Amino acid sequence: MLTLFQSSIFALAGAAAVAGHSHEGPKSAEEKASLNKLKEASYLCAPQIAAYNAQRERAWAQKVLGGASYAEKRRFVEGGWEDIAQQMKSIDGAHETDSGDKRILACEAVAGSKIRNHTCVLAPEVTEGPYFHDGEHPIRSNLGELKDGLPMNMQIGLIDVNTCEPIENVLLDIWHCDALGYYAGHPRPHAHLTDEEPAKEGHRKGLLSAYPRDHDGETWLRGAQISDRNGIVEFQSIFPGYYQGRATHWHIRVHPDFEVLPNNTYIGKTLAHTGQLFVQDDINSAVDMMYPYVNNHLRTMPGRGRTRNWQDSLNIFEDSQIGGYQSMWDMHYMGSVISQGLQGFITVVINSTADYSQIKWSVEQGKDRFASKLAEPTAAVHEEL
Numbered sequence: 001m002l003t004l005f006q007s008s009i010f011a012l013a014g015a016a017a018v019a020g021h022s023h024e025g026p027k028s029a030e031e032k033a034s035l036n037k038l039k040e041a042s043y044l045c046a047p048q049i050a051a052y053n054a055q056r057e058r059a060w061a062q063k064v065l066g067g068a069s070y071a072e073k074r075r076f077v078e079g080g081w082e083d084i085a086q087q088m089k090s091i092d093g094a095h096e097t098d099s100g101d102k103r104i105l106a107c108e109a110v111a112g113s114k115i116r117n118h119t120c121v122l123a124p125e126v127t128e129g130p131y132f133h134d135g136e137h138p139i140r141s142n143l144g145e146l147k148d149g150l151p152m153n154m155q156i157g158l159i160d161v162n163t164c165e166p167i168e169n170v171l172l173d174i175w176h177c178d179a180l181g182y183y184a185g186h187p188r189p190h191a192h193l194t195d196e197e198p199a200k201e202g203h204r205k206g207l208l209s210a211y212p213r214d215h216d217g218e219t220w221l222r223g224a225q226i227s228d229r230n231g232i233v234e235f236q237s238i239f240p241g242y243y244q245g246r247a248t249h250w251h252i253r254v255h256p257d258f259e260v261l262p263n264n265t266y267i268g269k270t271l272a273h274t275g276q277l278f279v280q281d282d283i284n285s286a287v288d289m290m291y292p293y294v295n296n297h298l299r300t301m302p303g304r305g306r307t308r309n310w311q312d313s314l315n316i317f318e319d320s321q322i323g324g325y326q327s328m329w330d331m332h333y334m335g336s337v338i339s340q341g342l343q344g345f346i347t348v349v350i351n352s353t354a355d356y357s358q359i360k361w362s363v364e365q366g367k368d369r370f371a372s373k374l375a376e377p378t379a380a381v382h383e384e385l
């Protein structure tokens with residue numbers, strides 16, 4: 001097993017959740033105060049989060065390498081991070097240095113104020129985009145359906161900022177595009193937009209219109225899971241491709257309160273986080289050369305091509321990195337080469353008692369905005385991606 005990126009990652013989620021304005025950061029004094037409070041509280045959780053991440057990675061390594069099962073053990077053990085370096089040493093003799101040990105921990109357990117400048121805490125990112133379907137994301141772990149692409153398993157841990165403990169029974173929804181950049185339900189640009197050029201200026205700079213939804217029944221690459229007693233949700237899917245103007249990304253929402261519907265979808269009630277996740281660009285460029293990603297029509301189009309993280313429209317990626325925060329998967333190979341698949345870990349810190357649902361981006365609102373964009377291209381402000 002190779003550890004590709006040893007920076008441990010966790011997301012600070014929930015504050016400043018003003019749909020469509022996330023890229024400009026919190027605005028009102030109240031939003032700023034709430035964001036700061038959440039940040040402060042998250043810093044104090046750093047040692048616990050480091051332990052949590054290390055335990056999860058160890059459990060995963062044991063599973064993949066045929067070791068003892070961790071299923072019946074509580075993975076969150078205080079101080080547990082200390083022994084993972086030892087564990088990993090025996091697994092992968094190639095990286096036995098002290099600094100290697102530290103990197104395996106992904107995030108050093110730094111207490112108190114020191115963590116303030118540490119790069120392993122994530123900024124909240126709240127752009128939900130037009131591709132979420134209320135009440136129509138199935139509760140399931142395997143999202144792939146018949147989609148082809150590089151296998152990717154995802155493990156997301158949820159930590160409650162109020163307790164620094166993993167949080168059970170919270171619903172996390174994830175959705176992303178396929179290898180060629182399409183979302184389920186939104187297969188192509190509108191007929192008269194097939195030759196559309198990306199916006200050259202203004203708020204939508206670099207982007208095309210959102211693909212309209214015209215395949216209602218499709219659900220691939222969309223799904224939700226309810227966190228277990230270790231605060232963990234797991235998904236099996238493919239690595240997403242990209243579309244005009246956007247770096248490869250995953251959307252997530254976290255609902256502490258939700259209702260499961262008879263058709264195995266759910267309705268979210270309280271909303272604790274809306275965000276986007278990214279991956280290091282060298283992984284993106286490696287995947288871009290693999291089938292079927294190589295068939296993305298943007299790939300060889302003059303002046304287009306794959307959008308790098310640093311070029312992401314509306315500064316979504318950049319803003320997710322502000323202040324030493326970051327929003328990247330901690331990515332591992334599942335086998336010995338990348339084409340055998342990837343395993344991503346991330347930890348999201350939420351405030352389980354906060355509710356941002358009243359300001360969430362609504363599907364109806366998006367349709368209206370989309371319609372007005374079609375009718376009057378210059379008039380509508382498009383914040384969704």
Ligand SMILES: *[C@@H]1O[C@H](CO)[C@@H](O)[C@H](O)[C@H]1NC(C)=O
Nearest residue numbers: 037038041161351353354355
């Ligand atoms: C969590 O949310 C509750 C309710 O909005 C709020 O009172 C509390 O201050 C928040 N905690 C943090 C750490 O942000």
Ligand SMILES: *[C@@H]1O[C@H](CO)[C@@H](O)[C@H](O)[C@H]1NC(C)=O
Nearest residue numbers: 112113114115116117118324
């Ligand atoms: C964090 O970084 C800033 C700017 O680099 C520095 O002024 C400050 O003292 C640092 N704070 C801590 C707690 O290390």
Ligand SMILES: *[C@@H]1O[C@H](CO)[C@@H](O)[C@H](O)[C@H]1NC(C)=O
Nearest residue numbers: 134135136137261263264265
């Ligand atoms: C599930 O049921 C809800 C509520 O009746 C409905 O809105 C939704 O479209 C259904 N989803 C699917 C995938 O059938």
